[in-house]
Amino acid sequence: MSMLDTGPARRQQRGRNPLRDPLDRRLPRVAGPCVLVLFGVTGDLSRKKLMPAVYDLANRGLLPPGFGLVGFARRDWEDEDFAKVVHDAVAEHARTPFREEVWQQLLEGIRFVRGEFDDGAAFDRLADTIRDLDEERGTGGNHAFYLSIPPKSFEKVIAQLKGHGMAVQDSRHWNRVVIEKPFGHNLESARQLDAMLSEAFSPDAVFRIDHYLGKETVQNVMALRFANQIFEPIWNRNYVSHVQITMAEDIGIAGRAGYYDGIGAARDVIQNHLLQLLALTAMEEPTKFEAEELRTEKKKVLAALTLPDDLDAHTARGQYTAGWQGGERAPGYLEEDGVAPDSTTETYAAIRLGVDNRRWAGVPFYLRTAKRMPRRVTEVALNFRRAPHLPFHDTQSLGSNALVLRIQPNEGVTLRFGAKVPGTQNSVRDVTMDFGYGSSFTESSPEAYERLILDVLLGDPPLFPQHEEVELAWKILDPVLDHWADSPIPPEGYPSGTWGPASGREMLARDGFEWRRP
Template identity: 55%
Template sequence: MDKAPQLIQERSAPPATLVIFGASGDLTRRKLIPAVASLARHHRLPREFALVGVARTAMSDEQFADSAINGRGLRDHPQLDGGIRYVSGGYDDPDTYKRLAETLDSLDAERGTAGNRLFYLSTPAEAFEPVINGLAGAGLNHARPGSFARLVIEKPYGRDLATARELDAIVHSSFDEPQVFRIDHYLGKDTVQNVLALRFANSIFQPIWDRSWVDHVQITVAETLGVGTRGGFYESAGAMRDIVQNHVLQVLALALMEPPASFDAEGLRNEKVKLLQAIRLPTDRDIADLAVRGQYTRGGTRDDLMPGYRDEPGVDPLSRTETYAAMRLNVDNWRWAGVPFYVRTGKRLPARVTEVALQFQRPPHLPIPTDQLTELDADALILRIQPDEGISLRFGAKVPGHSFRVRTASMDFSYDKTFREESPEAYERLLLDALLGDPTLFIRTDEVEQCWRIVDPIIEHWAKDHSPIPTYEAASWGPTDADRLIGRSGRKWRNPGGDA
């Protein structure tokens, strides 16, 4: 009866100061401040907590509180009453870090934050190096005995394997690996973590989670939106760097990895790395058959006509940047040898959905006559990560009536209908984990390297290929090349909300 309060206490943050670099930016306003507000509202932050914003924009403490925090109820919480500060200055200016150090020392004395600091880099990637060097120059990368200094870094973590290693060298010159928390917000979603619960808390799925039963796996990350105002950023990123290298490969690793010996951070991350290491690298000659790209053009309906990618603000009118990417991957290990894995992501697709679908082998012999099998698809297990969070099991069932006919039916589990508990936002969970020093849902340096190792050959091949980029109409399911990619083996894409 007394266990619930104890569990809540165990997942509460220690005394600390959260320092957000890029405090005047979009990510801070849309995600980080609401995450802090929610943690405060759920009593996960102690009274000995402080928030410091750092950015180039000139603001006072009060202006920062008013512009970023008012309206979210933060100032009414004792956890943050009087504990909000702002430091303005250039990221390459040593005086910025001198004033930051003075502010942190002041908060330690006033609020009892115990010298614990979590530095969050919510800045453009080009600011990572000056911020890290500035923190080190002011001695803020080292904590006093009994305290911590941690660094949270947003993606993109490099532009390729070489630049990721360069960034790692900069990070590790000032921070040790246990201090570094590389964030991918997808891993903070309850439904992504539920992949682990489904696999390792249920014995019924383990015997069929391998090449003997699974025909193929599809992972889809589809967005209905275009690039909007992010055209300038997207021109240098593209779908492969923006989504596949991190979100898609992280979800794939969780879905396919071996059971860890223990459910601690290193046990889990070791198995993810082993899985990523087992993915076969495509040769330059094979890439045309194993990877497809595309770019959306004008499309939609007469009432809702959407612009093409090249018409978006900040985009080169002759751009060859991909807004869609699909790949076939092969995993060379005992569990998955011979099973193809199809992954795809795209903007301006007909539905917003992230899901993992395991399609199982068809029965080796069907004694039921073909004319009695109406609309019977192969059995499948679909893990819906967003937006309709849940799990579906697809199977064949008899149609009610006097004749014996079989068609596809499904059993559905819905998060919203099953649980009354409120699911925390991804950033809320990850911020709390970083404050607690729990790296389980963060990405280790060797994971970053393995992900770049997989996508780099494809990015390099596309950069050398000067043929016109394939296109697809906005609100369609991607270029026809993607259908040919999966169709070569007699399979087809599962299109949620359409031809599923």
């Protein structure tokens, strides 16, 4: 039995939360009674992110007493076996401390259903299980289905949910579905995916997860711009020379050849994460921070994106070769298990885009992503034009001013500017001012999946891209992918542990710039 008595439970249901720190205003809303069904519970995403996020939400008092967690997989497990899997995942990966009373509260609502995706009887059992939870736990007929599974299985699961009456929603009950990227592999397949989802669920019941949009610093882009008068006046073509958006990983494909080979860096990261970051960076101020207004402004940016005419000169792709990573010998991509020896899948992708509107006309936006780079980092860097006149004795060490938003791993904001060097000579060099979440706030930032799962359960969609945004992103990326596919030149090799191929550096050098080394 739960160690939380019925008095606190009633107060929690009314919205007064006895478990949450009253000073914590970042996740103030409590989900209503509901069931979360996880497909793909044996995968890394479920074990490392989803299950710990559910516990962390419960630990912060953001899940109701009427909550159920159902796992669906092929394993021959009972409820207790799945509960042990959840417990171990929480113990290893949860952000917040383990508390027995919180675990016992969750444990009462944990169930497991064994079955294959094409097994109709298994989905009958799933429907019975969530119906039992509705009665036993008071979950009210509200269900969210999280598809942490390969995209090729989406259609089977969606069809089963629809066929077994688990996609119906009315004014009193809701059923929602959550899918992870990639949202198709090109524009045509993205449209097919949307059509398939629309046959079963209403548009407002479909949540496309882009976990980068749940990160604290990504959301802080809007606060930085629109809550501070000092930045917005210079956030335009008059002052910004170019923008660099980088997502670098220091690992290889980590045993994911079955997923990664044939997809590559551009589909895996640029189409979703980086184009969403670009849209948030370049968009105009919404009238209010609600879903429709945010989406409207992001779609305006995505619709205004332009590709250069010469894709050979203004895009780059590479593939990591053997080298040294963190003091250890790292294999090349073609040496990874499961990768075809003649694979032309890129592990480095960089493109230059323009934004054809009054604010950004003429400002290049450079997007790059890669594996096996020297360090793991994601950032958005606004690089400013140099001062037109520098009446100083020595400015050789002075670069361009830059405002850098660090998305990971150390979330924060850095401002680079020039300052006089102490001494008699009038010399100016670069210095930085740094804001870090970890040092500026006593509480740690919630994990992205905490915020996003809570938003799904609340039915709050601002941080989830709609299918129109997905289609606009594919319209930009498809010509690049088609150009690369038709090119007789394979991806350029770059040694593991380096900042990518020469073609990536040359791409910026043609415009008089160079990549930052975070």
